[in-house]
Amino acid sequence: MKILKQYRTMILVAGVLTFTACAHEDQPKESQLDFSQPAKTELDKWISTNYLNPYNINAQYKWDQNKVDNNRFLFPPLVDKVQPALNIVKQIWIDSYTEIGGADFVKLLAPREILLVGGVNSNSNGTRTLGIADSGQRITLFEVDYLDRKDRANVTEFIHTIQHEYVHILNQNKPFDEQAWQKITPGDYTGTWHLEVLQTSRNLGFVTNYARNNITEDFAETASIILTSSKEEYAALLASITSADGVAKLQRKEAIVVQYYRDAFGIDFYALRDAAQRNTTNVVNN
Secondary structure (H helix, E strand, O other), X not given: OHHXXXXXXXXXXXXXXXXXXXXXXXXXOOOOOOOOOXXXXXXXXXXXXXXXXXXXXXXXXOOOHHHOOOOOOOOOOOHHHHHHHHHHHHHHHHHHHHHHHOOOHHHHOOOOEEEEOOOOOEOOOOOEOOEEEEOOOEEEEOOHHHOOOOOHHHHHHHHHHHHHHHHHHHHHHOOOOHHHHHOOOOOOOOOOHHHOOHHHHHHOOOOOOHHHOOHHHHHHHHHHHHHOOOHHHHHHHHHOOOOHHHHHHHHHHHHHHHHHHHHHHOOOHHXXXXXXXXXXXXXXXX
């Protein structure tokens, strides 16, 4: 028994020596991995100057399949569409909040990344997903390739996306009064909001059909629709509602939004709206 045990030990030692020798022989003399940093393009430098350095926001346009839904037909934006889109976002969203909220407002309360996608993110129910806010750290913007800065309606729809998603980020930082909001239209939220008629939704006190999805989307839609409308345009929206009760409910929601911005962040919401409208006009006319 003792001899057999010693024999097994010798075999084991020999095996370890053989494995070590082979492993040593297989080692490459130099690393095969490329650790060099790719050269920055002029677009990359522009992003660093206008987003990363002043606001600590990384604007990502290069494709990363781990950051998108691979079950959908999505693709990266055309390179020549990236800077114009980011310019629009900066002028209307960042510059407006900076003007009214202060130089460091967006820097302190912002997604750390904006991800740009070229194509349409279509849903099986016939709707389009225009943007996604991911845990307050990333905002994904779709349809970048179709953005036309001379078309105010197109620009407004695009900016509405980031205004809406940014409201979610603000709410994650400082919650709004959900209990007060819930009492206004408690029984009219629905998972089938996309099947509703817009006029019916507004008569019930909702600014859009999507606002009927849940109270957090309702708050974000109410705030972002006002921010992307002029004072006159929003007054016309209210005037189009044929139910006095619906108008009153929507005005109560508007009041909560205005108070939230004032109390939580010291921001005059209507001044923010006016700045966004002025900057939108500058984008479209220049």
